Amino acid sequence: MLPAMKQPVGIKQVAEAAGVSITTVSHALNGKGRLTDATRQHVRQVAERLGYRPNATARNLAGGRTGLIGLAVSQTLEGRFAVSDFAYYSQLMSTATAAAMDRGYALVLASGTDPSAWRNIGLDGMIVVDPVRADPLVRELRSQRIPIVTTGRIPDTDKGHWVDNDHRAGTRAILDHLAARGAERIALLASPPVTSYAIDAGDSYEQWCAEHGQEPLLAVARDDLTEGSGFEATVGLLRRRRPPDAVYATLDRLALGALLAAQAKGLSVPRELLVAGCTDSEAGKWAHPSLTALALDPEEIGRAALAMVVGLIEGTDPSPANVLVATRILPRGSTRRRVLARKTAAPARGAGASVA
Amino acid sequence: MLPAMKQPVGIKQVAEAAGVSITTVSHALNGKGRLTDATRQHVRQVAERLGYRPNATARNLAGGRTGLIGLAVSQTLEGRFAVSDFAYYSQLMSTATAAAMDRGYALVLASGTDPSAWRNIGLDGMIVVDPVRADPLVRELRSQRIPIVTTGRIPDTDKGHWVDNDHRAGTRAILDHLAARGAERIALLASPPVTSYAIDAGDSYEQWCAEHGQEPLLAVARDDLTEGSGFEATVGLLRRRRPPDAVYATLDRLALGALLAAQAKGLSVPRELLVAGCTDSEAGKWAHPSLTALALDPEEIGRAALAMVVGLIEGTDPSPANVLVATRILPRGSTRRRVLARKTAAPARGAGASVA
DNA sequence: GTCGCCTGCAAATACGTTTTCGCACACTAT
DNA sequence: ATAGTGTGCGAAAACGTATTTGCAGGCGAC
Numbered sequence: 205m206l207p208a209m210k211q212p213v214g215i216k217q218v219a220e221a222a223g224v225s226i227t228t229v230s231h232a233l234n235g236k237g238r239l240t241d242a243t244r245q246h247v248r249q250v251a252e253r254l255g256y257r258p259n260a261t262a263r264n265l266a267g268g269r270t271g272l273i274g275l276a277v278s279q280t281l282e283g284r285f286a287v288s289d290f291a292y293y294s295q296l297m298s299t300a301t302a303a304a305m306d307r308g309y310a311l312v313l314a315s316g317t318d319p320s321a322w323r324n325i326g327l328d329g330m331i332v333v334d335p336v337r338a339d340p341l342v343r344e345l346r347s348q349r350i351p352i353v354t355t356g357r358i359p360d361t362d363k364g365h366w367v368d369n370d371h372r373a374g375t376r377a378i379l380d381h382l383a384a385r386g387a388e389r390i391a392l393l394a395s396p397p398v399t400s401y402a403i404d405a406g407d408s409y410e411q412w413c414a415e416h417g418q419e420p421l422l423a424v425a426r427d428d429l430t431e432g433s434g435f436e437a438t439v440g441l442l443r444r445r446r447p448p449d450a451v452y453a454t455l456d457r458l459a460l461g462a463l464l465a466a467q468a469k470g471l472s473v474p475r476e477l478l479v480a481g482c483t484d485s486e487a488g489k490w491a492h493p494s495l496t497a498l499a500l501d502p503e504e505i506g507r508a509a510l511a512m513v514v515g516l517i518e519g520t521d522p523s524p525a526n527v528l529v530a531t532r533i534l535p536r537g538s539t540r541r542r543v544l545a546r547k548t549a550a551p552a553r554g555a556g557a558s559v560a
Numbered sequence: 561m562l563p564a565m566k567q568p569v570g571i572k573q574v575a576e577a578a579g580v581s582i583t584t585v586s587h588a589l590n591g592k593g594r595l596t597d598a599t600r601q602h603v604r605q606v607a608e609r610l611g612y613r614p615n616a617t618a619r620n621l622a623g624g625r626t627g628l629i630g631l632a633v634s635q636t637l638e639g640r641f642a643v644s645d646f647a648y649y650s651q652l653m654s655t656a657t658a659a660a661m662d663r664g665y666a667l668v669l670a671s672g673t674d675p676s677a678w679r680n681i682g683l684d685g686m687i688v689v690d691p692v693r694a695d696p697l698v699r700e701l702r703s704q705r706i707p708i709v710t711t712g713r714i715p716d717t718d719k720g721h722w723v724d725n726d727h728r729a730g731t732r733a734i735l736d737h738l739a740a741r742g743a744e745r746i747a748l749l750a751s752p753p754v755t756s757y758a759i760d761a762g763d764s765y766e767q768w769c770a771e772h773g774q775e776p777l778l779a780v781a782r783d784d785l786t787e788g789s790g791f792e793a794t795v796g797l798l799r800r801r802r803p804p805d806a807v808y809a810t811l812d813r814l815a816l817g818a819l820l821a822a823q824a825k826g827l828s829v830p831r832e833l834l835v836a837g838c839t840d841s842e843a844g845k846w847a848h849p850s851l852t853a854l855a856l857d858p859e860e861i862g863r864a865a866l867a868m869v870v871g872l873i874e875g876t877d878p879s880p881a882n883v884l885v886a887t888r889i890l891p892r893g894s895t896r897r898r899v900l901a902r903k904t905a906a907p908a909r910g911a912g913a914s915v916a
Numbered sequence: 917g918t919c920g921c922c923t924g925c926a927a928a929t930a931c932g933t934t935t936t937c938g939c940a941c942a943c944t945a946t
Numbered sequence: 947a948t949a950g951t952g953t954g955c956g957a958a959a960a961c962g963t964a965t966t967t968g969c970a971g972g973c974g975a976c
Contacts, residue, residue, distance in 0.1 A: 214932060214933085215932065215933065216932080224955080224956085225955070225956045225957080226932090226933085226956090227934090227935085227955075227956055227957080227958095228954090228955060228956075230933070230934060230935085231934095231935095231955090234934080236934085236935085237935095237954085237955080238952095238953065238954060238955080239954065239955075240953090240954070240955095243954080243955085258932085258933070259682065259931085259932050259933070260626070260681055260682050261617060261620045261621045261626055261682060261931085261932080261933090262621055262931065262932030262933040262934090262961090263932080263933055263934075264617045264933090264961095265617045265618055265621050265931085265932080265933070265934090265960095265961050265962070265963090266932080266933045266934040266935080266960075266961055267933080267934065267935095267961085268934095268961070270616070270617055271681065272666065272668075291647075291650075293650075294647075294649075294650040297653075297669065298669075301669040301670070305670070310628065310668040310681045311668060311669055312628075312666040312667060312668050313653065313654075313657040313667055313669065314657070314661070325616055325627065325666045326615065326616050326617060460846060485842070486841070486842060486843035487842035487843050487845070487846045488846075489843070490816060490843045490844075490846050490847045490848075491846045491847075492846075492848040570962060570963085571962065571963065572962080580925080580926085581925070581926045581927080582926090582962090582963080582964095583925075583926055583927080583928095583964090583965085584924090584925060584926075586963070586964060586965085587925090587964090587965095590964080592964080592965085593924085593925080593965095594922095594923065594924060594925080595924070595925075596923090596924070596925095599924080599925085614962085614963070615961085615962050615963070617961085617962080617963090618931090618961070618962030618963040618964090619962080619963055619964075620931095620963090621930095621931050621932070621933090621961085621962080621963070621964095622930075622931055622962080622963045622964040622965080623931085623963080623964065624931075
């Protein structure tokens, strides 16, 4: 029972050992042709005994596919920030990788350099994370007729296959959270409206303000999305004649910058200013005070996106072309205050968002 | 000059258009056969004009390779912690990905599940991050004769191809840093000695203690490597009859736990206790006080590891089978104290480690 | 001038699968 | 018996490239 040395066991060896043709082996293993159950079983046993592993490359050549699914973060095409700085992306990648292997695919990371670079590696499908308006990467892929699933929607269109966090409900929920803790002038510290999540947050914010009779206080951060740009934008907000008493930032790093700005201005958080951010992060947990966050679910996003792109590749057009993933609020120190009795009777729940 | 629709341009089309055989096309493009420069040029121009892209799958089938390089984090085989929680891994992956594409390879992530899962995806080579003692993953790959480069050495052997941070020099440097700030009883808060970095830190620490006449104060954290286990281990240290006045942790999350433990005990950092950790992180930057770190260089590690594995794959056995990457100290709040005049004349430099 | 050598290219084969097609054989209905 | 209908399987083509081998022709040397 020693493993045969040096002799790679291919479909041919199995056929020979089983006393059938390679066609029959292929059919038996893939459940394709017209075979008796006896033959099928027999071939399978022989293949098992020989430890046969189909050659992926040959299979792909014949089948016209590669078994490769790409994953690229579109927003970084501009090279303004590093993916690795955001745990959201890392976690998304991790689960997508695991999900891919489960389904017999390999996930290849595509660094945001030259879109044409991965023309050479025939990809069966692609996951584009946070596409931007009229995304060049998406255009390129479409022209190559490669199935695409985006994570976050393509701005200005809700068409296409996508998986997204329910930012609209989440934004409303966290604004309610701030209001319930006494905030009367909540500012939105937003990333530039180039991705759907930024746009959603902005829209929901304006709508919420209109509904609650609050004057919108909007600050858009520089597009490097660092703590520094959050700091600057917040300083600008606090300089206004009627400054905000709460800030909701669409990214944790911007929120951390807001925390710094408050500190620099001598404002106590949460006593004089409430701060909350979108996306949970280690840094937020360890900031002083710890940062209340609207937690997203990158793992579910990654899983769902991968399932969807596999559906597209294998022809079983996924029934839901869109998936919306719920968010939840993680209340922490930066909004730790007595909850006020609500003026209106509306219960504190945003559709799709639950408080943990 | 409109692109021909629907007609995939293969080597055959190029041959036809150029009026030569496919053999000649292959040779011309790969610089292989005996051809006149004129023929070579001509074929190349035609190929260019037609926008010919060689089919990677076919090329791999013929060439016996796949163009795929795997990357797995071994330490997580036990499933105790998530890779995405550590920016070190994310950054390593990112740069390795970019480096792979530059060289015509694709990097596939291998989730730490079943080692045999990626038997199906023929990998040309593999990067194993932080291998453990007698690593099962490494064994599996060796039995498949897949070239391996490890990031961090395989414990108990310095053989094999590896790229590593210079933890020995780094550890000595940070111990010097603490001593220079008045620490007289420095404790080592270590992760379990299953990886080379943990072992290196432990060895260097003991050696340093022997050289400086200090009693070793060792605490080994639980292997989930969270802040919680750092907290517990530090509480144990501080309960001793003669507690430490400084703690160096081999991981940032453990160091953050130490910070929490000090806070719980009512000890002021850095006044009454100095704390430093290995690996820079966002969380450390935002902790209170901010955490002094021995910064590693995951990007350089990723780049070097990829270059090395490509060398192995392509036969050009890389002249240096080992690469040691320098570390540097990032002094921050948790060790912010007046630097004492040194008792000995030794200058504050660990070989290979420089203070930023 | 004949032999051998070198040059420039093409035909053929190999890589390991999947898939299409067709061939026997057996069985049923006439 | 004969035609018709399935059934179980194998031969062969296809996927797109790299490489090995073979085949002409030109040239120099004797």
